[in-house]
Amino acid sequence: MSDSFQVEATGKAGFTRRRFIIGGVGVSAAAAIGGTTVRAPRALAATPPSGPPTTTLPLPTTTEPEQLLLTWGGDPATEVTVSWSAPGTVAQPAPTLAFSTQPITAHNPGWLVKLPDPRPLDVTQRYGEAAAVSFTDGLNGQTTYFYHVQLQGLKAGTRYYYQVSDGAHAPSTAGSSFETAPAGRAKFRFSSYGDLATPSWDLNTSGNIWHESCDNSWFAVTAIENPGDGKGAPLFHLLNGDLCYANLDVDNAPGVWRDFGNNVARSAANRPWMPALGNHECEFGVDTMAGQPGDAPGGVGAQGAAGSYWNGPYGFGHYLSRFLLPDNGVTNWDGNRLRGNFYAFQVGTVKFISLDADDVIYQDGAANYVIDTANTAPETTTTGAEIPNGTTTYTRLYTGGLTADAKNNSLVPDHASGKPNLQTIWLQQTLAEARRDPSVDMIVVFMHQCAMSTSVSGNGSDLAIRQAWLPLFDQYEVDLVLSGHEHDYERTYPVRGYDAGPTGTVAAPNPGQTKGAAVDTRRPSVVTTEPYEFDGTPAWNTAEGTVYLVLGGGGTNGPTNTYGTDAADDKPQAKVITTRNAVVGSEAAGFSKNGADSIEDAPWSAAINPTDAYGYSIFDVDPGAHPGDTTITFQYFAIPAVSNEAGTAHDGTTTLPSAPTEKFVFGRKVGK
Numbered sequence: 001m002s003d004s005f006q007v008e009a010t011g012k013a014g015f016t017r018r019r020f021i022i023g024g025v026g027v028s029a030a031a032a033i034g035g036t037t038v039r040a041p042r043a044l045a046a047t048p049p050s051g052p053p054t055t056t057l058p059l060p061t062t063t064e065p066e067q068l069l070l071t072w073g074g075d076p077a078t079e080v081t082v083s084w085s086a087p088g089t090v091a092q093p094a095p096t097l098a099f100s101t102q103p104i105t106a107h108n109p110g111w112l113v114k115l116p117d118p119r120p121l122d123v124t125q126r127y128g129e130a131a132a133v134s135f136t137d138g139l140n141g142q143t144t145y146f147y148h149v150q151l152q153g154l155k156a157g158t159r160y161y162y163q164v165s166d167g168a169h170a171p172s173t174a175g176s177s178f179e180t181a182p183a184g185r186a187k188f189r190f191s192s193y194g195d196l197a198t199p200s201w202d203l204n205t206s207g208n209i210w211h212e213s214c215d216n217s218w219f220a221v222t223a224i225e226n227p228g229d230g231k232g233a234p235l236f237h238l239l240n241g242d243l244c245y246a247n248l249d250v251d252n253a254p255g256v257w258r259d260f261g262n263n264v265a266r267s268a269a270n271r272p273w274m275p276a277l278g279n280h281e282c283e284f285g286v287d288t289m290a291g292q293p294g295d296a297p298g299g300v301g302a303q304g305a306a307g308s309y310w311n312g313p314y315g316f317g318h319y320l321s322r323f324l325l326p327d328n329g330v331t332n333w334d335g336n337r338l339r340g341n342f343y344a345f346q347v348g349t350v351k352f353i354s355l356d357a358d359d360v361i362y363q364d365g366a367a368n369y370v371i372d373t374a375n376t377a378p379e380t381t382t383t384g385a386e387i388p389n390g391t392t393t394y395t396r397l398y399t400g401g402l403t404a405d406a407k408n409n410s411l412v413p414d415h416a417s418g419k420p421n422l423q424t425i426w427l428q429q430t431l432a433e434a435r436r437d438p439s440v441d442m443i444v445v446f447m448h449q450c451a452m453s454t455s456v457s458g459n460g461s462d463l464a465i466r467q468a469w470l471p472l473f474d475q476y477e478v479d480l481v482l483s484g485h486e487h488d489y490e491r492t493y494p495v496r497g498y499d500a501g502p503t504g505t506v507a508a509p510n511p512g513q514t515k516g517a518a519v520d521t522r523r524p525s526v527v528t529t530e531p532y533e534f535d536g537t538p539a540w541n542t543a544e545g546t547v548y549l550v551l552g553g554g555g556t557n558g559p560t561n562t563y564g565t566d567a568a569d570d571k572p573q574a575k576v577i578t579t580r581n582a583v584v585g586s587e588a589a590g591f592s593k594n595g596a597d598s599i600e601d602a603p604w605s606a607a608i609n610p611t612d613a614y615g616y617s618i619f620d621v622d623p624g625a626h627p628g629d630t631t632i633t634f635q636y637f638a639i640p641a642v643s644n645e646a647g648t649a650h651d652g653t654t655t656l657p658s659a660p661t662e663k664f665v666f667g668r669k670v671g672k
C-alpha cells in the first residue's frame, strides 16, 4: 500500500517506493542520491575567503544598538521581551527602551524604560523587568553586552512600536514594531526551521568564513518575512537549535554570534523568534559545568586539563546571555535556574513546548576537539586556555538522572538517586496540565535532536529520546514534534507506541557492543500510511498518532539530505544511536569519535527530499468553531542551495519558492 496522494518512482526502473520522494527523478535527483548535492562552489569575491580565522578578530568598540531580538514572555498575548546588543566589547552608556501603540516620534516618546548597569551572567539569580547582562567568552576573553526588557501587561492582538537607544551623548537608536498574540481562540501563523548558521562569509573584512557559514542562511531569514504563498509573515518563528555554530570557531565565538544576531534581526526585530537548545550551543570555555570559574592551580592554561572547559553553565553562556526566555520555574540541582533551557507558552489553542534534548540523548556531538593525529597539541586560544585532544562536552543528564524501566523499555526520572531528571519531570507536568486545560487543543513540541531520522550523512535517530520522552508524547498525545540537527527535511507517518522485539542490528559497535547483534531500538509504530482528507487537502489525525518533522535545512553549508535505504529490499533504513559515541584512541595515537552504532528498517519514514536540503515551514492554525476543532495547515517550502557570483555581501542567489513542496492538514478530528 502506498500513499494515495502521490507516489513517485525512484531511479530503479519499475519499482515504487512507499516514501514520498520530494523533487524530480532527473539528473539533479540522481546526483543527490549519489551524495553530491552540495551548493555550487563560491566564486571569487574581491577578497576571497581564506577559511575560518585562527586568531581572534577584533570586535567594534562602538555602541549603537544592533541584533534586535523579540521573544515571547510567559503569556504571548500580554508579554514580549525586547532584547538587543552592543556591537562589540564596549557597553552602551545609558541604554533605554521606548514603546507605544503609536510610532515613536518626537511628539510621541512612548513609555520609557531605563536599563541598569550590566552584570555578568549569573543564572542563579532572578531577572528584573529590565536587565543588562555581560558575558566574557572563556576562550578569547572578549566581553559582550546584552540588554533585555520584559514588557508585561500588554494588550492582546495589538501592534506595539519600540525604539532602543544606547544613551550616548549623540544617541544611536534602532527600532521596529511587533504584534502581541491574540487572546482566546484565534487564527494565527507560525514558522519553523533549525540549523540556521550565519551568512557572514563575505561580510567579514578579513576575507575569512565562519564554520558552517552559507548565504542560504540569509535567504532563510528573508523567507520568514515574506513566505512564498504571499499570505504574509508569521506571528512568530520556532528556531530548532544549532543557531550559529559558534562552538566551531573557538577563537571567535562572540563574533559568530554577532553575525547570527544581525542576520536574524531582519525578522526577529519584527516578531518573536523562539529557540531550542542544540548541540552547537554548547561551547568550550574555562568554567566548570555549572558555570563556576575553574580553580585549577596553574592559571587558565590548566583549566582544561582539570576538566573546566565549559563556556558558562553547561557551555550555554552565550545562549543564556542573549535570550531571556519564558521562565519554567525550575532550579537545577547545582543551584542554577534553568530559565530558557526548556520552556512552554500558549498561543491561541496550541501549547508550544521547547525542550533541550542535550539533556537526554545518547549521542556525543557538542563541542569537540578530537583529532586523529598522534601527539596532537592541546587546542590553545587567545587567553591561553588549553583543551586536550580527545575532549568533548557531554552534558547528558545535566538536570538529573534517568533510570531504566524495563516494562516499557523506557527511561524515567531516577528518584532513587535523589536527583531525578528535572526536565523530564517538568515535561510530564507540563503535558498533563496542557491536556487538562480546555483551552488547549493541540500540543507542538520543538527540540533539536531527532527521535526519527533516516539521514545517512547526518546523525541518525537517538534511542534515548524514544526512551525518555516518546512514552510521554504517546501518553499525552502530542500532535507534532519538530526538530533540526539533520540538515535536511523528513516527515514521518503518525506513530504511537513501539514495535515489539529487537528491531535493530549493531552495525558499528561501540566498546561493549558486538557487530551484528540484535538491539531493541524501541522503533515507533506506524498508525497509518493513508492520509484522510480535509477540505481537499491530505490530512493526518494527530489524535491517532504523533507526526515528527525534521526541519533542519535552515542554512548551513553542510547538507545531510542523503537518506538510508536497505539494499536488500530498497525500503527506508535508519541509523540509530543506542549508546554514547565512544571517543577512542590515545594521546600518543590520536583520537576519533564513533558515529551511530546501529541500524533499523524505518517504515515510519514518510517523506524525504534528496534534491533540496534547505527549506522553511509555515503552519496556519485555525481554531475552528468548537473546542477540539483546531487544525494546523502545514506547508513545506524547499529552497535550492545558493550559487555565488563575484560581488558584494550576500551575492549568493537562489530562488525562493512560491509553491509548497508538501502541504498537509493536521488535526485531532480530521477524518472523523
Ligand SMILES: [Fe+2]
Residues within 6 Å of the ligand: 195, 242, 280, 485, 486, 487, 556
Ligand atoms: Fe546542525
Ligand SMILES: [Fe+2]
Residues within 6 Å of the ligand: 242, 278, 279, 280, 448, 484, 485, 486
Ligand atoms: Fe545539531
